[in-house]
Each structure stands twice: as C-alpha cells, then as structure tokens.
Amino acid sequence: MKLSGLLPLCALLALSQQSQGPSKCECELVNLNQAFPHNKLDTIQDDASGCVSRITPQSSFHMESLLLGLKRRLPQLMEDLEQLEEEHDGDLYSALSLHVLENELEEIQQLMDKLNGSIQGNQELAENTTVLLQNLKEGLTDLEHFDTMQVVKRQHVNQRLKKDLDQCRNGLQPTAKPTQPTDRTCPLGQFVNITGPVVYTGGEYPGSYKYGGWGRDPKPETGKESWYWLVMMTSSNRYANYIRFYSTLSSLIVGKSTPGNIQIHASNPTTNTIQGPNVVLYGGSLYYNCFNAPSLCRFNLTSKAITVTDLPKGTRFNSKGNFCQLDECYPFTDLDLATDESGVWVIYTTSQDFGNLVLSKVEEGEQLKLGQTWHTSVYKQAVTNTFMACGVLYATRYVSSTTEEIFYSFDTATGKENFNVGIFLNKVSPSILFLNYSPVDHMLHAYCDSNMVSYKFLFEFNDSLNVSS
Structure with missing residues (x-):
C-alpha cells in the first residue's frame, strides 16, 4: 500500500479508537529507501577541493620558462664553440674561451636538471590527478542513484537551456568595437636594439643598499630639468621614506647630493611610505607601491601631499606576485x-x-x-623586470649572471604580443632589481645590486643620441 493511502487510514483508525475509549493509535512508518551517504559526499567534496588546489598554471609556466631559457642558451653555446675552434693554434687553445664554455655548460646543465625535475613532477601530478578524477566520477555516479526526484538531471537540462538562450541573445547583438589605439609619440621609430652600459656607478653609497631605483623626471618642473633622483630601500631592503636628488649626472656619479632629501614621512615604514624598489618620478610626483597595501601612492614633492588609489580586487601584494629568475624571486x-612618452604606467x-x-x-x-x-x-x-617605451610593454628574463634578455613585448595600440624580441643586455651584476625607460635622454636606467647603470636605446631612425649630464 502506498504511503499516501496509509496516512488517511491511520487517521480514520485513530478516530475509531477515540470513539471507543481512551486507548491511542500507533502507526509504524518504514522507509524502504537507503539512507543518503553524507560522509561519502563530504569525502568527494574534499577530494575535489584538493584537486583544484594542486592543479595550477604555475608549474606549466615554470616549465615553459625553462624551455625558453634552454632554447636561447644552446645557440649561444654553439657560437662560442665555433669561436673556440677558430682560435685553435696547433695544440694551444684560449684558456679564457675554455673557461667561458665550462661556465655555460654548467649553467645549461642546471637548466636541464630543473627541467627534468619539473617534467617528472608534472608526470606524477598528471597520473595522480587522472586516478583521482576517475574516483570522483565513479563516486558522483553512485550518488546520482539517490536523486529519486531527478533534481540533478533537471538542473543539467536547465543549464543547457540557459546556455543556448545566452548564445541566442549574444548572437543578436552587434559585434563589439575593437579597442581604440592609444596615443603615442615615437618620432624616432621602433625600438630595435640597446647598447651599453653607458653609465655604471656605485654613487654616494657604493655597495650599501641592494634594492633601489633611480632616473630622471620625464616631465620635470622648471629649473629641475637636469636633476636625477634616487630612492634606496634603506630598511630591510624593502622600505623607504624619502627621495634623494642630484643636480646633474656628474653629481650623482661622484656622490654629491646638493638638493638633498625630500622626506615622505619621519617613520620607515609606515602608512603610505614606499614598499619595493619599482618607483618612478613624473611631473614632480613620486609614484610607488603604498606600504602594506595593494594600492598606488603618489607623493607630490612640492605640496608634500599623498594621494592613493586602490588597484583592482585580487591584486597580489606583500611579495605574493614578485619578479623572479631561475633561482630566486x-x-x-x-x-x-x-614611464614613457605618454606618462605613468603600473604593471602588476x-x-x-x-x-x-x-x-x-x-x-x-x-x-x-x-x-x-x-x-x-x-x-x-x-619575468625579471618590465619597462615601457612608446606605449609598448617590454619584459626581461635572466639568461646568465652576465646577460639579461628583453624577450617579450605587448603593444597597447594593437594588443599584439611578441615572445621573441631577442634583445640582450650586458649586466654588471647578476640581478637587475629596477628597470625604467627615460624618454628625456632615451636611456634605460637600471639598479643592479646597489649599482646605478644605464643603457642607450637604439631606434629605427636615429641611434646617435647622447646622455645628458
């Protein structure tokens, strides 16, 4: 007998018993279905969450970076080997060339070891994930048997109908207009190469502060056209609370700061002081990462006022989204x-x-x-660092302790990406911790392990630019 028939019968029996006397009616309800396995559902949810947390794009990007690095190093090794063969003179070889080859082979072996480790790790991850996904599929199939009301099935049907409806609606909409090109000023044409270093100095504090930034204001205030600025991470290689000025490049090199310091705050660090070395000066204001916040700060040198704007939700900060090389971030x-010809940019x-x-x-x-x-x-x-020039974003990567490569570009006017720029920098120290292009003198300024270095840009139509002092 169905449950719908049992309940009225029980009620009728209860009325009959009440009419005969004080005795009560008891009905036993038996559920013929199995109890829902909540524990199994919890286990499947935990396994699914663990699967999502383990599978991230970082491992594949890391392997891609290693492959690109290896691709660049092998042709260079062949060139050096050919040069060594040309230097052959009887039984004599160049000891210096042999030493260079030995170092390159060692670095290539390190790259291959890292690549092999990444491949093995990814293979194990793929095998474990395959087994886990199969178990999850079987577990969910078993749980569907408990869906006697077919709620899940109807949800799937509704999702397909909603997807078809969205596609139908979107198909009736006009095609979106493409992103409009940004304004740019590149009178010298395309950036084609770089030479240098042209400037290489320890400045006023040689070897004292590993992290920092320096350069010129592309839009200087009147009377400060020849000034150079310097920001050093004076606390824990992470924080700073002032900017230091030099009246000329010569003053910077010999370490004579005539204008002196302009202080943001007496404490270091504190709210809205500088965090991280990637700062720029533009239009008489210093732009930087605000202390302990996913925010951009602007410090006006004249009024001493600080304005702040938050970056988009989900922006990584406090050393969660750093530049990195093979061995360290x-x-x-x-x-x-x-900075570039059009103003200030932020990369994150x-x-x-x-x-x-x-x-x-x-x-x-x-x-x-x-x-x-x-x-x-x-x-x-x-990526080890980035800079802008004429509305184009450029990214660098570590090749060796003496070489850095500008390998990537993104054109904001066209949206076109190029992963094969192939322009190389000769480094004075292993790490480039700050990099910024100056449209004033067409130089690329770098801060390398407490040294201030600059490189000369070569453009398509003119490569005879000089450094201003």
Whole structure:
C-alpha cells in the first residue's frame, strides 16, 4: 500500500479508537529507501577541493620558462664553440674561451636538471590527478542513484537551456568595437636594439643598499630639468621614506647630493611610505607601491601631499606576485611603475589573471586613478623586470649572471604580443632589481645590486643620441 493511502487510514483508525475509549493509535512508518551517504559526499567534496588546489598554471609556466631559457642558451653555446675552434693554434687553445664554455655548460646543465625535475613532477601530478578524477566520477555516479526526484538531471537540462538562450541573445547583438589605439609619440621609430652600459656607478653609497631605483623626471618642473633622483630601500631592503636628488649626472656619479632629501614621512615604514624598489618620478610626483597595501601612492614633492588609489580586487601584494629568475624571486616587486612618452604606467598581477602580467595606464589629474587596462598572457614569475617605451610593454628574463634578455613585448595600440624580441643586455651584476625607460635622454636606467647603470636605446631612425649630464 502506498504511503499516501496509509496516512488517511491511520487517521480514520485513530478516530475509531477515540470513539471507543481512551486507548491511542500507533502507526509504524518504514522507509524502504537507503539512507543518503553524507560522509561519502563530504569525502568527494574534499577530494575535489584538493584537486583544484594542486592543479595550477604555475608549474606549466615554470616549465615553459625553462624551455625558453634552454632554447636561447644552446645557440649561444654553439657560437662560442665555433669561436673556440677558430682560435685553435696547433695544440694551444684560449684558456679564457675554455673557461667561458665550462661556465655555460654548467649553467645549461642546471637548466636541464630543473627541467627534468619539473617534467617528472608534472608526470606524477598528471597520473595522480587522472586516478583521482576517475574516483570522483565513479563516486558522483553512485550518488546520482539517490536523486529519486531527478533534481540533478533537471538542473543539467536547465543549464543547457540557459546556455543556448545566452548564445541566442549574444548572437543578436552587434559585434563589439575593437579597442581604440592609444596615443603615442615615437618620432624616432621602433625600438630595435640597446647598447651599453653607458653609465655604471656605485654613487654616494657604493655597495650599501641592494634594492633601489633611480632616473630622471620625464616631465620635470622648471629649473629641475637636469636633476636625477634616487630612492634606496634603506630598511630591510624593502622600505623607504624619502627621495634623494642630484643636480646633474656628474653629481650623482661622484656622490654629491646638493638638493638633498625630500622626506615622505619621519617613520620607515609606515602608512603610505614606499614598499619595493619599482618607483618612478613624473611631473614632480613620486609614484610607488603604498606600504602594506595593494594600492598606488603618489607623493607630490612640492605640496608634500599623498594621494592613493586602490588597484583592482585580487591584486597580489606583500611579495605574493614578485619578479623572479631561475633561482630566486625579488621580494616586494609586486608592483612595477614605468614611464614613457605618454606618462605613468603600473604593471602588476591578480588572482583572476592566474599570475599573468596586467598593465594599466595611470591617468593624470588631481585625483589619482587608473585608466585603460590590458591583460597579457605572460606569467609574471617568469619575468625579471618590465619597462615601457612608446606605449609598448617590454619584459626581461635572466639568461646568465652576465646577460639579461628583453624577450617579450605587448603593444597597447594593437594588443599584439611578441615572445621573441631577442634583445640582450650586458649586466654588471647578476640581478637587475629596477628597470625604467627615460624618454628625456632615451636611456634605460637600471639598479643592479646597489649599482646605478644605464643603457642607450637604439631606434629605427636615429641611434646617435647622447646622455645628458
């Protein structure tokens, strides 16, 4: 007998018993279905969460970076070997060339060891994930048997109907207009190469502060056209609270700071002071990552006023989205500020972009805010630094202790990416901890393990630019 028939019968029996006397009616209800396995459902949810946390794009991007590095090193090794063969003179070989080859072979072996480790780890991850996914599929199939009301099935049907409806609606909409090209001023044409270093100095504090930044203001205030600025991470290689000025390049090299310091705050660090070395000066204001916040700060040198704007939700900060090389990451390089002919840019990464570089234009005006934003497909931790020139984002990577490569570009006017730029920098020390292009003198300024270094840009139409003093 069905349950729907049992309940009225029980009620009728109860009325009959009540009419006969004080005795009560008892009905036993038996559920013929199995109890729902909540424990099994909890186990499946935990396994699914663990699977999601283990499978991230970082491992594949890391392996891609190693492969690209190996691809660059092998042709260089062949060139050096050919040069060594040309130097053959009887039984004599160049000891220096042999030493160079030995170092290159050792670095290539390190790359291959890291690559083999990454491949083995990814294979194990793939095998374990395959087994786990199969178990999850079987477990979910078993749980569907308990869906006697077919709720899950109807949900699947509804999802398909909703997807078809969305596609139908979107199909009736007009095609979106493409992103409008950004304004740019490149009178010298395309950036084609770089030479140097042209400037190489320890400055006023040789060897004292590993992290920092320096350069010129592309839009200087009147009377400060020849000034150079310097920001050193004076606390824990991470924080700073003042900017130091030099009246000329010669003053910077000999370490004579005539204008002196302009202080942001007496304490270091504290709210809205500097965090990380990637800072720039533009229009008489210093732009930098605010202390302990996913925010951009602007410090006006004249009024001493600080304005702040938050970066998009999910922006990685406090050393969660650093620039990296093969063996280490550079702490507190989450935000990179850059200048070019058009103004100030900020480069960062977010959780939504899975660690890929994001580029935003900083709008000029009394209120500090971000303008147009571009999303790239290059993984930030596979990059050692970035800079802007004529509206094009460039990224570098570590090749060796003496060589850095500009390997990537993103054109904001066209959205076109290039992973094979292939321009190399000769380094004076293993790590480049700050990099910024100066449209004033067409130099690329770098801060390398407490040394201030600059390189000369070579453009398509003119490569005879000189350094201003």
